[in-house]
Amino acid sequence: MQPDSIRIGIESKLLGTTNNFKTAITTGTASRLFFGENPTKPELVIYPYVIFYFVGGSIEKDSINRFENPVIRFVLYDNAVNQKRIFLVAEYLDTLIDEKVLTITSITNIITQRITTLNNVFKNDIDNWQLPIDYEIQLQVAR
Numbered sequence: 566m567q568p569d570s571i572r573i574g575i576e577s578k579l580l581g582t583t584n585n586f587k588t589a590i591t592t593g594t595a596s597r598l599f600f601g602e603n604p605t606k607p608e609l610v611i612y613p614y615v616i617f618y619f620v621g622g623s624i625e626k627d628s629i630n631r632f633e634n635p636v637i638r639f640v641l642y643d644n645a646v647n648q649k650r651i652f653l654v655a656e657y658l659d660t661l662i663d664e665k666v667l668t669i670t671s672i673t674n675i676i677t678q679r680i681t682t683l684n685n686v687f688k689n690d691i692d693n694w695q696l697p698i699d700y701e702i703q704l705q706v707a708r
Contacts, residue, residue, distance in 0.1 A: 567672065568619060571635065571702065572600050574669040575617065579661055586657035589650075590615055603642075612693070613643040613654050620699065631706045636680065641696040648686055651694045655683045662700055675703040 580587050580596055590597040590613060597603075597614035605611075622635035639658060643651040663679040679700050686696040 567670070568635075570670045570672060571637070571667075574667040574674070575637065575662075576600075578665070578667050579658070584657070584661060586654065586661055589613065589654045589657055612645070613641060613650060615642070615654070615658070616640050622701070632675075633704045633706055634701050635704070637700050637702060639698045639700070641694075641698070642689075643694040644692075645694065648694060651686060651696050652683070655696055655698060658698065659683060667702065669704070673705040675705055677702045 576598065579598060580591075587596070592611055597611060599614065599616045601616065601618050603610065603614055603616055605614075617637055617639045620636050620638045622633065625632040625634070641651050641654050641658070643654070645651065659679060662677050665677055667674045667677055677700050679698065681697070681699040683696075683698060685698075686694055689695045
């Protein structure tokens, strides 16, 4: 598995062309999609924003192929009074990723599929909405 190639594939899928997800998390030319952590100072954070990272996965093998299935977690954050905007961003994300193929250099992506529900939202310690969504990316790597 090539984690950086997967990250680039995800960013290209979500931010490569104009779409509702990109519009919802972009201010000017600055995207609010981050890998690993949000580098913005807390007092300068603009909502909503999304952080994604690897959280696990599995490996399967046969005599010809190796199948790696990393799990990527997207965590959506919002400071709105209600859940409407965070659910809308989740739907935009899901439309672009769930049951879709990503372009990942030197790896065949069979399909990306959501493995958690879209309604697991909760309030975090600083009273912001937080919604984690996990996707399994099924990869075929030639042996």
